Amino acid sequence: xHDPFEVRMQFLGLIRKLNASQQSIQKVxxxxxxxxxxxGEDLWECIIEECQKGSINHRINILxxxxxxxxxxxxAKAHQLPEQSSSSSKQVNNALYVDYVSRDLTQIVECVVPVxxxxxxxxxxxxxxxxxxxxxxxxxxxxxxxxxxxxxSRDSAPDTTSTSVAPSAAKSEPHLSRGEIFKRIEEDRxxxxxxxxxxxxxxxxxxxxxxxxxxxxxxxxxxxxxDTENAELALDIEFENEWEATSDWNEDDVEATAEERELCHxxxxxKGFTNDEDxxxxxMDIDLS
Amino acid sequence: MDSGxxxxxxxxQLPASFSKYxxxxxxxxxxxxxSEKQRGKLSATQEEKARxxxxxxxxxxxxxxxxxxxxxxxxxxxxxxxxxxxPRKDFNYHDVTLAALYVSTKMHxxxxxxxxxxxxSYAVRFPELAAKSKSVGGEVDMDPPTAENDRQxxxxxERLILETICFNFTSKMPFxxxxxxxRKLKASxxxxxxxxxxxxxxxxxxxxxxxxxxxxxxxxxxxxxxxIMYPPNTVALGCLYTASLLTTLEPPPSPLVEAQLDSxxxxxxxxxxxxxxxYMAEAEDLEEIAHVLIDLLIQAAQNPSANTSxxxxxxxxxxxxxxxxxxxxxxxxxxxxxPYKADQLIRLKIMMRQNEHPLRPQQPLxxxxxxxxxxxxxxxxxxxxxxxxxxxxxPPGIVGQGV
Numbered sequence: 295x296h297d298p299f300e301v302r303m304q305f306l307g308l309i310r311k312l313n314a315s316q317q318s319i320q321k322v323x324x325x326x327x328x329x330x331x332x333x334g335e336d337l338w339e340c341i342i343e344e345c346q347k348g349s350i351n352h353r354i355n356i357l358x359x360x361x362x363x364x365x366x367x368x369x370a371k372a373h374q375l376p377e378q379s380s381s382s383s384k385q386v387n388n389a390l391y392v393d394y395v396s397r398d399l400t401q402i403v404e405c406v407v408p409v410x411x412x413x414x415x416x417x418x419x420x421x422x423x424x425x426x427x428x429x430x431x432x433x434x435x436x437x438x439x440x441x442x443x444x445x446x447s448r449d450s451a452p453d454t455t456s457t458s459v460a461p462s463a464a465k466s467e468p469h470l471s472r473g474e475i476f477k478r479i480e481e482d483r484x485x486x487x488x489x490x491x492x493x494x495x496x497x498x499x500x501x502x503x504x505x506x507x508x509x510x511x512x513x514x515x516x517x518x519x520x521d522t523e524n525a526e527l528a529l530d531i532e533f534e535n536e537w538e539a540t541s542d543w544n545e546d547d548v549e550a551t552a553e554e555r556e557l558c559h560x561x562x563x564x565k566g567f568t569n570d571e572d573x574x575x576x577x578m579d580i581d582l583s
Numbered sequence: 584m585d586s587g588x589x590x591x592x593x594x595x596q597l598p599a600s601f602s603k604y605x606x607x608x609x610x611x612x613x614x615x616x617x618s619e620k621q622r623g624k625l626s627a628t629q630e631e632k633a634r635x636x637x638x639x640x641x642x643x644x645x646x647x648x649x650x651x652x653x654x655x656x657x658x659x660x661x662x663x664x665x666x667x668x669x670p671r672k673d674f675n676y677h678d679v680t681l682a683a684l685y686v687s688t689k690m691h692x693x694x695x696x697x698x699x700x701x702x703x704s705y706a707v708r709f710p711e712l713a714a715k716s717k718s719v720g721g722e723v724d725m726d727p728p729t730a731e732n733d734r735q736x737x738x739x740x741e742r743l744i745l746e747t748i749c750f751n752f753t754s755k756m757p758f759x760x761x762x763x764x765x766r767k768l769k770a771s772x773x774x775x776x777x778x779x780x781x782x783x784x785x786x787x788x789x790x791x792x793x794x795x796x797x798x799x800x801x802x803x804x805x806x807x808x809x810x811i812m813y814p815p816n817t818v819a820l821g822c823l824y825t826a827s828l829l830t831t832l833e834p835p836p837s838p839l840v841e842a843q844l845d846s847x848x849x850x851x852x853x854x855x856x857x858x859x860x861x862y863m864a865e866a867e868d869l870e871e872i873a874h875v876l877i878d879l880l881i882q883a884a885q886n887p888s889a890n891t892s893x894x895x896x897x898x899x900x901x902x903x904x905x906x907x908x909x910x911x912x913x914x915x916x917x918x919x920x921x922p923y924k925a926d927q928l929i930r931l932k933i934m935m936r937q938n939e940h941p942l943r944p945q946q947p948l949x950x951x952x953x954x955x956x957x958x959x960x961x962x963x964x965x966x967x968x969x970x971x972x973x974x975x976x977x978p979p980g981i982v983g984q985g986v
Contacts, residue, residue, distance in 0.1 A: 373721040494693040495649040513883050514780035516921050521773050532651060533779055536762060537772070543763040551863050554755050554814040 298333045305329070305337050309344050312355050314481035316488075319362045326363060327370060330390050338394045345405040351478055353406045354416045358485055360402070361423050364392050364432050372498060396433050403441050409448060419482060421445065422489055429535055431497040431525065497531040625671065637662055637676045641684060643707045644700065650684075650693055652783055653756045658687035660754075664747050665740075674740065677704065678733070682740035690754045697737050701730060757782050760819035764862060770823065770848045771841040778819070778826035781876055785818060813872065817864040821872025824852040828873060828935070832927045853938075867940045877932055884925040 308322050326337055345356050367390035395402070407413040407420050421442065428438040470478070514529060524530040625633070638659050645655040661683040681700055688695050705723040706713040713721045761782055765775035813821070827849035830842075851858055855866045 369720045491694065494651055494654075494691075496646075496651055498649060513880070514783040515777070515880060516883065517780070519773065519777055519780070519922065528646065528649075529652075529780070529783075530776075533776055536758065536779075537775075540759050540762045543767045547760070547763060550755065551760075551814070551816045554816070555863050558812075558814045 298336060301329050301333055302336050302340060306340050306344075309340060309356070309359075312352070312359055314355055314358070314485065319359050322359055323362050323366050327366060327390065334391065334394075338391065342398065342401065342405075345402060350408075350412055350415060351474075354419055357402070357406045357416075357420060357423060360391075360395055361426070364389075364395055364427070367391050368432065368498065392432060396437060399433060399437060399441055400444065403445070407445060415478070417445070419485065422486065426489060426493065429493075429497070430495065431499070431531055496528050499526050499528055499531070630671070633671055633676065634663070634666075637680050640676070640704075640707070641680050644681070644704050645684060647707060648695060648700065648703050650688070650695075651691070652758060653754075654684070654687045654691045654693045656756060656758075656783065657690055657754050658684040661686055661744055661748070665744055668747055669743065675736070677708070678736045678740050679744075682737050682744055685737065685741055686744050686748075687754075697734050697741075698730070701725075701733055701737065705730075755815045757785075757815035757818040757822070760816050761822055764816070764819055765823055768823065768848050768851065768858075769844050770827070771845050773841070774826050774830060774845045774848065775823070777829060778822040781822040781825055782818065784879060785822060785872075785876060813868060816862055817868050818872065820852060820862060820864050821869045822876070823848065824869045825873040825876045827852065828877075828931060829923065832923055832931065855940075870935070870940055873935065874932065877928055877935075880923055881925050881928045881932070884921050884923055884928060 305322075305325060308325055312318055312322055326334075329337060341356065341360070345353055348356065371389045403420060403424070407416050424438050424442055427433045428435050428442075517527060517529065518524065520530075523534045641655060641658050641662065645658065658680070662680055665679055665683065681697075681704055684700055685695075685697055688700075702722055702725070705725050706716075706721055709723055712723045716722055716724065758779060761778045762775060765778060770778075827845055830845045831849070852869055853866065859865055
């Protein structure tokens with residue numbers, strides 16, 4: 295299949311049949327990646343179009359598809375990088391479709407979560423996906439924050455849905471059957487579960503270094519230390535995320551620390567901290583009775 | 584693994600049921616005793632090398648999967664613990680490290696199936712195979728019987744590891760305390776970041792320190808320390824203290840306020856005071872931790888080549904991208920330039936020794952042999968119905984009081 299028109303038509307067919315299953319998503323992802331170098335821009339246009347025209351359910355399916363597309367794009371890029379020889383520097387720097395997602399993020403989110411009541415079913419999932427992209431630095435945190443604040447500013451606005459419906463969702467949504475509603479609930483549950491399972495995965499910096507030789511053991515302390523986040527270092531990204539997520543020292547920490555201390559020095563009193571002079575002389579009695 | 588068979592007591596000799604207590608922390612005397620017992624014919628240097636290799640492997644596989652620091656830290660911890668009770672000669676380090684990683688993923692809820700972990704380990708061990716792979720992520724096409732065999736061994740070691748922790752799946756890490764306590768002490772973010780990294784490196788200190796025990800007992804036995812010897816708050820404070828000392832080696836950061844705050848951290852943590860009550864730690868412990876960490880940095884600064892592998896990646900890039908700063912023209916990853924000079928660090932140590940807290944007496948070994956906690960007999964007893972074993976989550980005396 296060499297004709298870009300044919301490719302586009304086939305892709306449209308695939309994406310219109312896209313459903314919530316992993317199988318369906320991976321099929322479309324594989325196709326999109328296969329034809330990226332030839333007509334990536336074209337295929338991207340198809341995605342945007344479908345996002346604008348499709349039903350609410352279809353749009354959230356597309357967003358999950360984009361999540362997979364980004365993940366797979368980065369994986370492909372990391373695996374390919376050492377071997378890319380003749381590519382221009384432009385090619386080296388982009389991560390296939392990720393750049394398109396980043397560029398058109400606001401537009402996509404506005405389609406997936408249109409203003410008004412009809413967008414609400416898609417709101418929690420969209421936020422989850424956006425936060426995931428932010429934590430893993432798939433999209434620049436700044437960009438994600440912009441979009442997230444756009445969404446939350448809508449939350450606080452009064453619900454004047456009947457008068458402020460976006461043109462793209464002007465047609466009234468066909469009334470969903472009971473079966474369809476349950477199906478959507480089930481799909482959401484599966485997808486949230488899958489997202490949760492991946493939530494802990496740390497950012498893999500875009501430069502995608504070659505597989506490290508496992509005997510090379512550089513001290514973390516020897517890595518370059520700067521005031522701001524070094525996007526090339528997975529370590530720095532993790533620290534920044536921890537910095538933002540960690541609460542201040544509080545009563546729970548006092549409690550946890552006291553408990554742990556007791557495990558370490560069982561002979562010390564639990565309440566308060568006494569400077570026990572006998573500490574050095576007591577034996578650690580290991581009871582095997 | 585068959586060495587235990589001859590030592591299995593006959594059924595009539597075994598008690599009807601017995602308890603095993605989780606012993607989360609060890610004294611230096613216990614560490615010394617246990618290490619000596621398990622070392623066998625290996626020299627201390629060989630043992631250290633084996634540990635380095637294992638920890639490096641955990642690091643490589645773990646970071647490729649994308650595990651957070653806590654998962655990697657616990658995995659290394661579990662590996663160290665395991666070999667306090669089981670000899671290295673009886674186990675392949677790949678099996679133990681991957682099993683440790685697997686247990687750690689369960690403890691920290693960062694789950695990954697054994698098969699998935701194995702696949703990534705193959706990519707790390709055989710990069711040439713990974714490069715040839717047709718799959719998107721570079722997965723190695725390992726032949727199924729081998730993979731299954733490896734998986735079974737991983738699960739077998741997992742069981743032993745679980746017994747060494749008495750199935751206690753909680754694990755308190757110092758990383759969040761570094762941030763919490765650092766903020767409360769009003770340290771700069773950069774200092775806290777430095778301390779956070781030291782917390783990672785602290786995992787390395789196990790083998791450096793045990794090695795030092797055997798070089799010179801007189802000088803070092805009272806300073807021996809291991810990640811499983813101090814609770815996480817103490818470790819966090821130790822790293823913050825060390826980081827504050829290290830900032831004195833660099834030119835002060837541009838906002839003078841930050842420099843003052845950071846040096847204030849050093850002043851506070853150096854002396855005994857109210858903070859010890861607040862954070863439930865002792866200045867002497869912080870000092871010990873600082874010494875070991877600085878020794879580690881000195882050693883690494885003096886021997887940069889010791890930190891790299893003789894085995895370099897098989898396919899160096901012929902066209903290194905300018906973005907891959909760490910790749911030299913021939914494609915061998917070079918370690919980044921070391922930020923601290925060995926002589927600076929040595930001078931720091933000397934300065935620290937001048938105003939030290941008095942030595943505390945070392946805690947002697949208890950009456951029971953700590954290696955009896957979990958021993959090689961367990962291997963022979965696996966799967967046999969020899970009475971009930973109660974696994975308790977804490978040391979005797981603590982168990983039953985909310986543990």
